[in-house]
Amino acid sequence: MTVTLRDGDLVLEPTSGSAEFTGFAIVLDxxxxxxxxxxxxxxxxxSIRWNSRIEQPFLVARALRLALQHAFVAMAVGRVEVRLPxxxxxxxxxxxxxxxxxxxxIRLPGERPDQLLMARLVDDPPSDTSAGFTAILNAGLPTKRVIGQGLVRDERGRVLLCELTYKRExxxxxxxxxxxxxxxVGLVRELEEELGITVEVHDLITVNWLPAWRGWDDACIFLFDLGVVNSSITQDMSLQPSEIKAVHWCEPDEVRDRATAAAIELLAAIETGHVPTYREAPKAAE
Incomplete structure (x- = not known):
């Protein structure tokens, strides 16, 4: 039998239930x-669902905490989840x-709004502890995509560019x-995986922020100096065919003709000799 749950002036009173549902009325004062x-x-x-006239989220949260505790203790489940627009x-x-x-x-077809999946496990740290608060906050904070790129030049000053399978530039x-x-470290790994070479990373040239472009979210590029190498290094590369079609040593004219707008703009800025440690790339044309 479902019992009344209480947190001070807030009470969950059992309503009609079934084998599938356990319901409560939220009673405040x-x-x-x-x-x-x-x-x-x-x-x-x-799963958990609720409907409330309470405006303050922290009061609704008190009711949810009572219901979650009931699910873990009385119902002996290990996970409670909800999907919210x-x-x-x-x-x-x-x-x-x-x-x-x-x-x-969770993406949905048609005009229905996408849903945010949220859940709590029985062995998650309590939300009122430092570990629990950190975990909940960390799960909801924005993430920023980070890209590692390397500037490699040959003995003639040409720049190494990769011809990719998933975009024309x-x-x-x-x-x-x-x-x-x-x-x-990620840059070294990427070049080992995609080009089959091991590089030595030198100084950071710049951090280049890229606005969202062609369906890609915005990102920060860490551009590192990979030094000057002999142009023959490309002959020994083992290209990952799912991502890299070919590699090319490029003069400035070929960079302008072939490279991504972000790479063109960045390399042109580098050529001036006055690239700041942090910069923001202009939005490229779609």
Missing amino acids: GERVGTVALRTESSDIC VGSTRDIRAASMGGLRREGI WDLPGGVIEVGEAPS
Whole structure:
């Protein structure tokens, strides 16, 4: 039998339930202000949903914490999850304050809004502890894509560009840095994977912020100096065929004809000899 749950002046009173649903009325200072329900999805997972006239997310969060505790203790599930429209700011804030972590975006067809998947596990650290608060906050913070690229020149001063399989323009060698990976380390890894060479990373030339472009999110490029090498190095490269069609030593005219707009602009700035440590690239034409 479902029991009444209480947190000071906020009470969850059981409503009619079933084998599938466990429902509660949210009562604040003796007034019914909403409902919250747990739905059994499997032996170890349930979902949570709520509807409330309460404006303050922290008050809704108190009700959610009571319901979550009931799910973990009385229902013995290991995971409680919810899917919320991405524009439901108040409900998303209440869910975060209640202890649910953001896990990702679920895309939906047609005109329906995408949904944010949030969940809490029975063994997550309590949300009112430092570890729990950090985990919840970290899961909801924005992420920024980081790219490591290298400037390689040959004995004639030509720049090495990669002809890619997934876009028509050529680009500087490098790639996306993995989570927890240093940009310089990621650059070395990318060149080993894609070109089959091991490089020595020298000084950082600049950090170049790129605006969103052609469906790609914005990103920060860490451009490193990889020094001057003999042009024959390309003969010994082992190209990763899924990403690299070919590599080319390019004079300035060929860079302007073939490279991405960001690479053209960046290399032109480098040629002036006055590139700042941090810069922002202009938005390229689509």
